[in-house]
Amino acid sequence: MTTSLPANLRAVGSRHIGNGQPVYITGEIGINHNGDLENAFALIDAAVAAGCDAVKFQKRTPEICTPRDQWEIERDTPWGRMTYIDYRHRVEFDEDGYRAIDEYCRKRGIDWFASPWDVPSVEFLEKFNVPVHKVASACLTDDELLQALRATGRTVVLSTGMSTPRQIRHAVEVLGSDNIVLCHATSTYPAKHEELNLRMINTLQSEFPNVPVGYSGHEVGLQTTLAAVALGAVFVERHITLDRAMWGSDQAASVESQGLERLVRDIRIIETSLGDGVKKVYEGELGPMKKLRRVPGVVAEQQAADAAV
């Protein structure tokens, strides 16, 4: 699993995340499937139609992830009134469910992975050949979980919402910097634009120069995620939904299928437009140069000489 790659690239199955690679775009299904495999398949279809590289889920062991004092609290759900712990089970897929998802994603030609929220969920996901694991911002301080993820040898995407710089540094140390992708995030749903702090992408790039940096967005709208790509994010994750009005805590801050198509289209345009930062005179500029420049230079020779330096 861990191979010797250039320092700023990370393996994701047969692909790579990092500079010079297409942005790895993930449609975060999370629990927006509401425990229904047909919804999950429809969301996978939407991600494939948009051109996403992957879909993502969240995997929890409800008894570990739900504080004991919350278990018996009753709530109204689309499936009737039930306790919180029963609801948490209702939105989890079992092994058969994930086998069906695995098969469907293979058939549709898209990667899938998940954020395990506890150690048994890491073991559960390891039964599948997932290309990468993700650490949710809420789990960044869970050293036991990070150690279990490190032991898998797979690339780990570490989200950094709701975290202090010291906590981020510690998590990077526990995971090891050579096998992770860092992800800037603000963990509010939806996140306010004035709290997105997108320049953190550059701060993370400077502090961890050999670690690819991405963005996990929870804002309303698409422009700010595109700005994240313009700032150099090489991994992007947005929640996706079949309908923002559906029941569920993450639906309202999610992107519907048409928005997702626009997002992927525009990310591909931006990444192509960013180029390599090396100045050149394009063939197509020679005609306008001839017409518009009063003092012609010797472009071809100079360009060849510059390239030789």
Ligand SMILES: C=C(OP(=O)(O)O)C(=O)O
């Ligand atoms: C909540 C998650 O991630 P983030 O913190 O990036 O939103 C997750 O991956 O489950």
